[in-house]
Amino acid sequence: MVTLASLGAVAGPAVAGDIHGTVRFNGPAERLAPLTVTKDNGACGAALPDESLLVVSGDLANVVVTLLGAPGAAPGKVTLDQQGCRFVPHVQVAALGSTLEILNSDAVLHGVHGWLGRSTRFNIPMPAKAARASAKLDRVGVIQVRCDVHGWMRAYLVVADGPAAVSGPDGAFTLRDVPPGRYTLTAWHERLGEKTAQVTVPAQGAARADFTFGG
Numbered sequence: 001m002v003t004l005a006s007l008g009a010v011a012g013p014a015v016a017g018d019i020h021g022t023v024r025f026n027g028p029a030e031r032l033a034p035l036t037v038t039k040d041n042g043a044c045g046a047a048l049p050d051e052s053l054l055v056v057s058g059d060l061a062n063v064v065v066t067l068l069g070a071p072g073a074a075p076g077k078v079t080l081d082q083q084g085c086r087f088v089p090h091v092q093v094a095a096l097g098s099t100l101e102i103l104n105s106d107a108v109l110h111g112v113h114g115w116l117g118r119s120t121r122f123n124i125p126m127p128a129k130a131a132r133a134s135a136k137l138d139r140v141g142v143i144q145v146r147c148d149v150h151g152w153m154r155a156y157l158v159v160a161d162g163p164a165a166v167s168g169p170d171g172a173f174t175l176r177d178v179p180p181g182r183y184t185l186t187a188w189h190e191r192l193g194e195k196t197a198q199v200t201v202p203a204q205g206a207a208r209a210d211f212t213f214g215g
């Protein structure tokens with residue numbers, strides 16, 4: 001199948017630039033109550049942090065920024081671990097065609113269930129500490145990962161057919177090696193939804209795109 005990504009790879013852009021940006025949250029961030037642990041307290045503790053909105057000094061983490069119409073990273077391997085009855089990392093991106101490796105660092109049973117919309121992409125019981133499993137990420141979209149044993153556990157895995165990045169604790173992200181051109185960027189957050197921005201990557205040098213959610 002001919003895709004934009006494969007065409008880009010064949011043509012080989014003469015030059016490419018990085019897109020840098022920052023994601024901000026405007027206004028006071030909601031103070032989230034800890035998640036109550038309702039079972040397996042020996043391994044999971046009494047409460048866990050709610051990671052669904054991470055704002056530090058106005059910078060918003062865990063926003064996934066994607067771009068269409070340019071080649072992304074080659075498929076590789078991404079890892080989702082379970083540590084203290086949390087998924088680690090909470091949000092990540094993967095190139096289309098990558099393999100997801102799932103680990104269980106806990107000594108309790110987890111049931112790792114990946115949903116793309118209403119359809120199950122993988123559903124893997126992981127009973128033992130250091131159990132390993134894998135799944136192929138062969139469809140684009142946001143996979144919500146839940147644990148069928150522990151209802152508070154959530155992670156998000158964004159499978160992208162193009163450049164993609166996640167904002168860090170400082171709100172910063174970088175999309176690397178984007179060929180010159182005009183693009184639409186999409187920024188997605190699990191609670192705050194989507195925003196788009198136009199960006200032009202010049203023939204020489206880097207481009208900038210900033211997002212603001214909330215307020």
Ligand SMILES: [Cu+2]
Pocket residue numbers: 085109110111147148149150153
């Ligand atoms: Cu679990």
